[in-house]
Amino acid sequence: MNRCPLVAGNWKMNGLIVSLAEIAAMRTVYDVGLKARVELVVCPPATLIGLALDIATQGGLGLGGQDCHAAASGAHTGDISAEMLKDAGASYVIVGHSERRTDHGETSAIVRVKAKAALRAGLTPIICVGETRAQREAGEALSVVGRQIEESVPAEAPETIVVAYEPVWAIGTGLTPTPEDVAQMHAFARERIEAQLGGGKSESVRILYGGSVKPGNAGELMSVANVDGALVGGASLTAKDVMAIATAYR
Numbered sequence: 001m002n003r004c005p006l007v008a009g010n011w012k013m014n015g016l017i018v019s020l021a022e023i024a025a026m027r028t029v030y031d032v033g034l035k036a037r038v039e040l041v042v043c044p045p046a047t048l049i050g051l052a053l054d055i056a057t058q059g060g061l062g063l064g065g066q067d068c069h070a071a072a073s074g075a076h077t078g079d080i081s082a083e084m085l086k087d088a089g090a091s092y093v094i095v096g097h098s099e100r101r102t103d104h105g106e107t108s109a110i111v112r113v114k115a116k117a118a119l120r121a122g123l124t125p126i127i128c129v130g131e132t133r134a135q136r137e138a139g140e141a142l143s144v145v146g147r148q149i150e151e152s153v154p155a156e157a158p159e160t161i162v163v164a165y166e167p168v169w170a171i172g173t174g175l176t177p178t179p180e181d182v183a184q185m186h187a188f189a190r191e192r193i194e195a196q197l198g199g200g201k202s203e204s205v206r207i208l209y210g211g212s213v214k215p216g217n218a219g220e221l222m223s224v225a226n227v228d229g230a231l232v233g234g235a236s237l238t239a240k241d242v243m244a245i246a247t248a249y250r
């Protein structure tokens with residue numbers, strides 16, 4: 001199965017209008033050769049999506065949101081719907097990031113409804129799963145991630161969905177699992193996605209690794225079996241670093 005790798009940058013709550021210059025700078029490295037090997041998506045704060053649209057589109061980059069509400073519209077002050085993200089120019093949306101699960105108490109059931117909302121609006125959900133340090137130390141990493149996949153991935157989802165394995169203890173810490181642990185988790189995740197979707201669809205689903213991906217470790221992590229790209233936080237804020245990561249696919 002030929003899965004086109006995806007490198008998605010999650011800017012989190014970072015980025016002002018001046019930061020659009022980083023997206024412009026990404027375009028200069030994202031040449032025809034690299035475009036043929038890896039898809040590149042930036043998920044800036046929602047305030048910047050509309051402003052980034054022309055800059056990103058001209059360079060062949062995609063845009064994504066970082067979260068969406070389950071409803072299409074309504075009395076939900078401060079929330080943003082998948083339809084609004086689509087309207088602003090996004091084609092992806094991250095759902096179930098561990099910071100949302102922790103800061104906003106999002107359960108896997110909520111994440112699944114958000115993933116369905118993304119699909120309803122014509123967005124591709126990037127569904128995040130991952131164990132905490134305590135869960136890994138207790139030997140529960142596989143069972144936790146298996147349950148998150150079962151509860152967060154809608155059974156009726158198409159094979160175009162993206163799943164991101166992000167061990168919580170690796171996010172923003174500089175720590176990463178060993179390539180062997182990543183290989184074990186990604187193979188397991190594909191099995192669990194197949195159990196959810198059926199019909200061999202999991203073979204087409206891209207499973208990203210996320211958690212302290214940097215220019216220095218991207219080559220090793222991206223070459224692990226069943227790793228179909230990266231969800232990148234801190235290192236996606238500068239064109240220099242994110243393009244060095246994407247260049248692992250050149």
Ligand code: PEP
Nearest residue numbers: 171172210211212233234
């Ligand atoms: C993330 O927040 O999705 C992430 C992977 O962050 P970082 O790359 O900074 O660890």
